[in-house]
Amino acid sequence: MQSIRKYISSAWQALFGDPVRAFGVVSLVLLLALAVTPTKEHFSQWHSYQRKYLSLIRDRGDAVSMRRRFEPGIHQIWMPELGVVDRCTTCHLGLSEASLADEHQQPFRKHPAIPHSVDGFGCVICHGGQGAATTVSEAHHSERDGEAPILPTRYIEAGCGQCHQNAMAGTPQLNLGRTMLARYGCVRCHAVTRPDGTKMMPTDHPPSLVHVADKTTREWIYSWLKDPQAYAATATMPNYKLTDQDASDISAYLISSSKPQPGDTSAASVKNASAGSATNPADGASLYGQSFCSSCHAVQNAAGNVVGGDVGPELTRIGNKVKPEWLNAWLNNPRIYDATTPMPHYRFTPRQIATLADYLHSKTDADYGANVQLAAATPQQIARGRRLIIDGGCAACHEINGVQTPQNFAPDLSTIGSKPLAQIAFLPGMEHTVSTYIVSKIRQPRAFGGAVKMPQFALSNAQTDALTTALLAQTGRSRTIPDTLRVAAAEDTNYQPAGHAGKLMTELACFSCHRINGRGGDMAPDLTYEGSSVQRQWLTDFLKNPNTLRPSLIRRMPRFNLSDSDNKELTDFMLAVYQTSAVDPDTAPSATNPPQVVEQGRQLFYSKFACQSCHIVDTKTDKGYIGPTLTQVGSRLTPAWTYAWLKNPQALRPGTAEPNQKMSDEDARALTAFLMSLKGTSGKGAKQ
Amino acid sequence: MMKRVNTEVLRSSACLALLAVVALAGCKSGTQPNAALKPTGTGAAIVETSGGHQVGATGTALKDPVVVQVNDEQGTAVPGALVQFQGPAGVSFEPAAALTDTSGQATTAVTLGGIAGRYQLTAVTPGKAKPASLDVIETALGYQQRLGAILADKYCTRCHDPESSAERVSNYDNLETKPHAFTDGNTLNKMSDADLTAIIQYGGPALKRSALMPPYEKTLSLAEVRALIAYTRALADPPYQPAGTVYAHK
Known part of the structure; x- marks a missing residue:
């Protein structure tokens, strides 16, 4: 103790013993204190990146001009109306340097070509992260309150989706994700509001179950509920991971609550036709083909590939599902069972219905649901089934007798993309980002706890990524950007012809x-x-x-x-x-023209415009296989339309693949004359 | 005071050192051999079965997995051999190491990195004497190239791609003058961006070529034409080397 006091007093004496020395010491301390900030800046991360950048460009051919464009110090893009304070360009110095296209290491890579400039929008609007930070860890990886790490590249289209609500050619992943939100029933349980206040509306057509007992059996419903994808690989209904008892009780309620629909099963004439004589299975297959059922319905072939459209349900095991009398009535007129079905009323003859129904019924998998034996339902089971239906939110998609459509059944996802990390219950070992959370939640919803009601969807990785992208676009920021930057979603009108x-x-x-x-x-x-x-x-x-x-x-x-x-x-x-004023019959060429004009048009068709690369006018010589066959175009199209089309196809049908050839009036008239001369003969050329 | 400055120096130089290591490692971010995998076979060569030359978007998983086969000296498949997959920074493999199955094949799902361009992936198997390796090339498309791919699908590939699919029949065989495939680097690499722009905008006759190639000046914007060119450049085989300023490197 004594020695310490002695040491301090001798040190004090040494430093401040006389006024001159004291002044010197104080000055030195002050000088050092003043030097802290410049020293810190000199050794800061961004400063070392700027030095590295200078040495990178030193040896380049255009070093002088690049050096001239380089400004030392912290760079900042500030746009108060967008809430952008981005200092990313302090380290990312080569973003707009064309000659750095060959540089592959960050942070000096040139930014790939996109429709927006960095100066106009900054960086974090698309990439996320903390724009104002000047160290890599803070800017890229911060998990502090109110902050979030930057968006992984695979979801970058989410950035576009904050302003662009419409489908753009350059954002296929975002477009797919948004289509899926509407198509897979997501927005039936979760409300998703766009920044302009409009709600995303579902586009799927989940079947109404009010007459379900007319259509199928309790056993089939049971098997379907247990695993929809086991019945049809392309089924969009998710798996609710129901126990045997749950599936049995729900199917019991659905069958017991179903009300018979007059006309569903009692198409007497149809039955008679079917009973009259056995149909030929080959006829059924060819009628299925001729009716182009596969445009909307898919069937799994022997090789395991699902072939066909996805507008209607997959028909691989349709024989297991539907009752024969219901199928007859459905093929006779689908609108009796479901007034809003996308399926056309084909107006088949009774014989055709019998042929097609027999063919479809042959699509039966003997193994499917073979072990399902359900005892007759008790009232307790039926009551429990109803409660399970209410708890599970089944009526959010399906119309069910005695159960109301639930409102706001699942959490609102309008700003899920900027959900604060502190509010997310991450699983152990999970990366703390919103994107990882969304992906995991879609892939394994029940991993987040037994009480989670969200079912298991059967989605590919690409589909999951697309959905995640669409959800990440739903940010708080997208709600604060100026209206002028917003591009509205193109939604279907409710046009209905009278x-x-x-x-x-x-x-x-x-x-x-x-x-x-x-x-x-x-x-x-x-x-x-x-x-x-x-x-x-x-x-x-x-x-x-x-x-x-x-x-x-x-x-x-x-x-x-x-x-x-x-x-x-x-x-x-x-x-x-269905007329347009853009097609004017008065100024258009007439349907018949002098032979020399027709011949001039033929020359133009084959030489100057080489239309035969895509179209066929003479089945012997032409092979073009992209546009419609034109052998009878003179009997099909009006001269006025043909002329206007040749002048500007996109004006009549936006997005059509035929290029606008900048045709002169004279050329367009001659070509129209040639095309109008192609009357064909009935049947010829059309049977390609 | 000096001590604080010192830590500052230490921290930033440590950071720099770490960055340098990451940058170096970035060239070949190797994957640690999986301790749980116990190889039961050793091969002498490794060959590609499928999954090479795919084109995907940056940062996304490739559509098909990469499948390689390990063979012995006689060319017979070796089951149970260890195969490790490696790639440039940003590429991830699931799994990164695998044992070959009974037919001698190992399969991995590949997710491309965030940078557009050609990715050289390597599959390595420890051979008896020395390791055998195989390079697999994949291509990642950035925003512009992917826009080009979508436009090409709509306007170009029906004629320029000789391959037909069930959904879409190629028009290639129907054309008197055959168009060049977008992968035909030997031809397209010699054409400048200006020439390609001219032939897309004004049609074949602009370069004294076939009129079967129509003009798209009024149909596609200049940005779309540039996107198409960027896409063809990304596909070119052999790879396209831009003829720009040649810089003197020390």
Whole structure:
């Protein structure tokens, strides 16, 4: 103790013994204190990156100009209206240096070409992370309160989705994810509101279960509930991991609550036709093909590949599912069982119905559900089934007698992409990012605890990533950006044609494949201007017997057995209503033209514009296989449409693949004259 | 005071050293051999079965897994041999090491890194005398190239790709003058970006080539044309080397 005190007093004497020495010591301490900040800055991380950058560009051919563009110090992109304070460019110095395209190490890589500039939007809007930080760990990996690590590259399209609610060509993953949110029933349980306040609406068609006992058996429902994908590999219904008892009770309630629908099972004439004589299975297969059922329905072939469309349910084991009498009634008129089905009313003859029904019933897997033996349901079971249905949220998708559609059944996901990390219960060993949380939650929802109701979806990794991308785009930031930057979602209109023709179009489910006035599918051509496009006789004939316009397509227009009066009604309506003012019959060339003009058009067709690369006008010489066959185009299209189309195809049908050839009026007239001369002969050239 | 500055120095130099290590390791971020795998066989050579030359988006998993086969000196498949998969920084394998199955094959799912370009992946098996390895090339497309891929699918590949699929029949065989496949690096690498832009925008005749190639100037924007060119450049085999300024390296 004594010695320490002695030591301190001698040190004090040594440093501050006389005023001059004291002044010197104090000055030295002050100088050192002042030097701390510059020293810290000199040895800071960003400063060393800037030195590395300078030595990187030193040896390059354009070092002088690059050196001139380099500014030392902390760089900052500040955009108050976007809430952007980004200092990323302090270290990422080569983002817009074209000649650094060959540099592969961060942080000096050139930014890949995208439609926006870094100066206009900064970095964190797309990439996430902390823009204001100036160290790698804080900027990229911070997990502190209110902060989140940067977005992994695989979900980068989520950045685009904050402003762009529409589907863009450059963001396939985001587009797929959004389609899936609507298509897989996600938005039926979870509310997802877009930044502009509109809600994402479901686009799927989960079957109503109010008459389910007409259609199928309790045993099938039981097997289906236990594992939907075991019945059909492409089933979109998720697996609720039900116990045997749960599945048994739910199926008991569904069957007991089902109310019979008159007409569902009692199509007497159909039954008689079926009973009349045995049908030929080969006829069934060919009718299935001719009716283009595979455009919408898939079937798993012997090689295990699922072939066909995904508009309707997979039919691989349809024989296990539906009752024969229901199938007959359904094929006779699907709208009796389900008024809103996307399936067209084909107007099959009783004989055709019997043939098709027998063919479909042959699609039965003897092993499927073979061991299912359910004892008759007790009232307790039925009551328990109803409670399970309410608890499980089944009625969020399916209409069920005696159960109300639940509101806000699952958490709102409108801002899930910026959910604070502190509010997320991560599993042990899980990376602390929102993206990892979402992916894990989609892949294994029940891993987050036994009380989680979310079912197990059967999704590929690419689908999970797409869904995650779409959800990560739902950020808090997207709600605060200026309205001018927002691009609204393109949603279907609720266009409904009026009158008897409108009723016919609903029955034929035209909108399942065709788009008209902003509503409908994209499998077949947009018919908004069909009335300007085609000739009356052709349309009448086509509706009667749709022949092939595009030989390379495997999805084609099916044949409906329309009556002559219905056919005329539909033709009249389409010709009168689906018109465009862009096609002007008055200024267009006439349907018949002098031979020399036709010949001039032929020359243009084959030499200058080389149309034969995609189209066939002479089946002997031409082979073009992309656009429609034109052997009879003079009987199909109107001259006014043809002329306007040649001048600018995209103006009439946005996004069509035929390029706009910048044709002069004279060339377009001559080509129209040539095309109008191609009347073909009935049947010739169409049977490619 | 000096002590604080010293820690500062130490910390930043440690950081730099660490970065350097990461950068160096980045060239070949090797995967640790899985201790749980006990090889029961040793091969002499490793060959590709499938999964090479795929094209995917940056940061995403490739559609098909990479499958390699380990053979002995006689070319017979060796089951139970250890195969390790390695790749540049950012690439991940699931699994990163595997034993060959009864048919001598090892399979891994590959996720590409965040940087667009060609990825050289390596599969290594410890041979009897020395390790045998196999290089597998995959391509990652960035935003621009992927936009090009989507546009190409709509406008170009029906003619430029001779392969037909069940969904889509190729028009290649129907054309009198055969178009070049986008992978045809020997031809396309010699054409400048300006030439490619001209032929896409103004059609074949712009370069005194076939009129079967139509003009897309009015159909595609310049950005879309650039995206298409970036896509063809990414696919080119042999790889495309941009003819830019050649820099003198010390």
